[in-house]
Amino acid sequence: MERELISKKELLDLTGISYGQLYRWKRKQLIPEEWFIRKSTFTGQETFFPKELILSRIDKILNMKDDLSLDQVAGKLSPALPDYEMRSSELLKRNIVSRTALQAFAPNDPDHTVYTFEMILFFYVIDKLLEAGDMSLEEGERLLETLKEFFPKFEGKACELVFVRKMGVSWFALLSMPTELFFEKGVKVIARLSLTEIIEELKGKLV
Amino acid sequence: MTEAILPDLKLVGTTASAGGRFGNVRITGEAKMSGGLYCRSLKCMGTVDLDGSLQAALLKLTGECHVHSDMKVSKIRAIGQIEVSGNLTGEQVKITGGLQASGNCEAESFQVRGAIELDGLLNADEVDIRLHGYSRAKEIGGGSITVKRSRVHWFNTVLSSRRERELTSDLIEGDTVHLEYTTASVVRGNRVTIGPGCRIGRVEYRDDLRIDKNASVKERMRR
Incomplete structure (x- = not known):
C-alpha cells in the first residue's frame, strides 16, 4: 500500500496556507515531525507529506482555529492519551461503543465500571471492525489482548494497526508509523487503521 | 511547576x-x-x-x-x-553575538546581530539576521525572513571574525524573504527580494521578485 505523497509546494497551493502558518503549526506540534518526509528530487531536496493525512489535518486545524487557540488545538490533536475516563453506561448512551462489544469483551464488568481512555480506545477500535463486518468476535478477543499487551509500548508515538488474513488464518500487528509494508501474494489486508487518527476521532467524540 | x-x-x-x-x-x-x-x-x-x-x-x-x-x-x-x-527551542530569541547549535532551532521571533552556525533547521515566524561574521544554517524557514549585512563596522573587530560577513544555506523558504550577501541553492517565497552580494541557484516566487544588480541568480521561476 504505497502512500500518496504531496510536495510542500503543491500543499501550499492547494490549501492556500502560507509558509509561515505551516512552520508555525509544525513548531506548535500540530503537524507531527514524521510527516515531513525529505526526498531528493532533480532540483535538490524537497519536503513531502502523506497526502491524505496532511490534507485532513490542515482541514481540521483550519476549522478549529477559529474557536480555539493554537495551543488548545495542539492538545486536541496530540497523540498523547488524555486523562479521560468514562462509565460504561455513558459509553453506551453516547453510542461510542456498542452493547454487543461490551457484552462480549467485558461481560463481568458491572454497568457503572469506569474505563480509562486507553480501554475506551480499544473497545472503540474493536467495535469499528466488528461493525464493518471485517472481524469475528473471536478475533476481536485476540485483538483486545494484542492491544492491551503492546499498545502501551508505543508511549504515545504514532501507531498503526494492521489486520490481515490468508487462507482463513488471521493475524494482527501493531506498527510504528510511517512504515511501508509489503505482503506476499494471497494475503488479504482487511484493515489498516492509524490509531493516532482514531485517537483524534475518539477525542472529538468524548469531549 | x-x-x-x-x-x-x-x-x-x-x-x-x-x-x-x-x-x-x-x-x-x-x-x-x-x-x-x-x-x-x-x-x-x-x-x-x-x-x-x-x-x-x-x-x-x-x-x-x-x-x-x-x-x-x-x-x-x-x-x-x-x-x-x-536543539534550541524558544519563543523570543534576541542575540547579539554568536549562536552555535548542532540541532534545530525553533522560535517565534529570532533576532541575531552577529553570526549563526546551525547544523539543522532554523524555523521561526520572524527571522531577522544582521550579519557580522560568517554564518551558516542548513535550512531556514518561516514567515518573514530578513538577512542583512550590518552597517556597523567596529563590531566586526570585536568578534575578531576574519571571514566574510555572509550567510550560506541550502534552502530558504518564507512568505516574505529579504536577503543580502547570502549564498543559497534554493529560495522560495511569495515576495522575494534578492539584495546585493547574493548568489542564489534558484528563486521560486509567487507575487513579487526583486533582484539587485549586484546579485547573481541562476534560475528564476514564477508559480
Whole structure:
C-alpha cells in the first residue's frame, strides 16, 4: 500500500496556507515531525507529506482555529492519551461503543465500571471492525489482548494497526508509523487503521 | 511547576554546581554545572557551562553559555556566545553575538546581530539576521525572513571574525524573504527580494521578485 505523497509546494497551493502558518503549526506540534518526509528530487531536496493525512489535518486545524487557540488545538490533536475516563453506561448512551462489544469483551464488568481512555480506545477500535463486518468476535478477543499487551509500548508515538488474513488464518500487528509494508501474494489486508487518527476521532467524540 | 517553593541560586566567582531545579539563578563569574538546569530565570554575567539540558523561562546573558544538550528557553536576551549541542527551542530569541547549535532551532521571533552556525533547521515566524561574521544554517524557514549585512563596522573587530560577513544555506523558504550577501541553492517565497552580494541557484516566487544588480541568480521561476 504505497502512500500518496504531496510536495510542500503543491500543499501550499492547494490549501492556500502560507509558509509561515505551516512552520508555525509544525513548531506548535500540530503537524507531527514524521510527516515531513525529505526526498531528493532533480532540483535538490524537497519536503513531502502523506497526502491524505496532511490534507485532513490542515482541514481540521483550519476549522478549529477559529474557536480555539493554537495551543488548545495542539492538545486536541496530540497523540498523547488524555486523562479521560468514562462509565460504561455513558459509553453506551453516547453510542461510542456498542452493547454487543461490551457484552462480549467485558461481560463481568458491572454497568457503572469506569474505563480509562486507553480501554475506551480499544473497545472503540474493536467495535469499528466488528461493525464493518471485517472481524469475528473471536478475533476481536485476540485483538483486545494484542492491544492491551503492546499498545502501551508505543508511549504515545504514532501507531498503526494492521489486520490481515490468508487462507482463513488471521493475524494482527501493531506498527510504528510511517512504515511501508509489503505482503506476499494471497494475503488479504482487511484493515489498516492509524490509531493516532482514531485517537483524534475518539477525542472529538468524548469531549 | 510549583514555582513558589523553588529556591534561588546565586553563584559568584569560579564555581561548580550539580545543577537542578531552581527559581531564579544568578551567576557572576564562571560556573560549571555537572547536570541539567531547570529554572525560572537564569541571569549570567560571565561563563556558564552546562553538562545537561537547560530549561528556563528567561535567559539573560552577558558572556558565554555552553549547553551540552537541548536548550528550551522562552525568552533569550544575550550578548555574547551561545553554544548548544542539541536543539534550541524558544519563543523570543534576541542575540547579539554568536549562536552555535548542532540541532534545530525553533522560535517565534529570532533576532541575531552577529553570526549563526546551525547544523539543522532554523524555523521561526520572524527571522531577522544582521550579519557580522560568517554564518551558516542548513535550512531556514518561516514567515518573514530578513538577512542583512550590518552597517556597523567596529563590531566586526570585536568578534575578531576574519571571514566574510555572509550567510550560506541550502534552502530558504518564507512568505516574505529579504536577503543580502547570502549564498543559497534554493529560495522560495511569495515576495522575494534578492539584495546585493547574493548568489542564489534558484528563486521560486509567487507575487513579487526583486533582484539587485549586484546579485547573481541562476534560475528564476514564477508559480
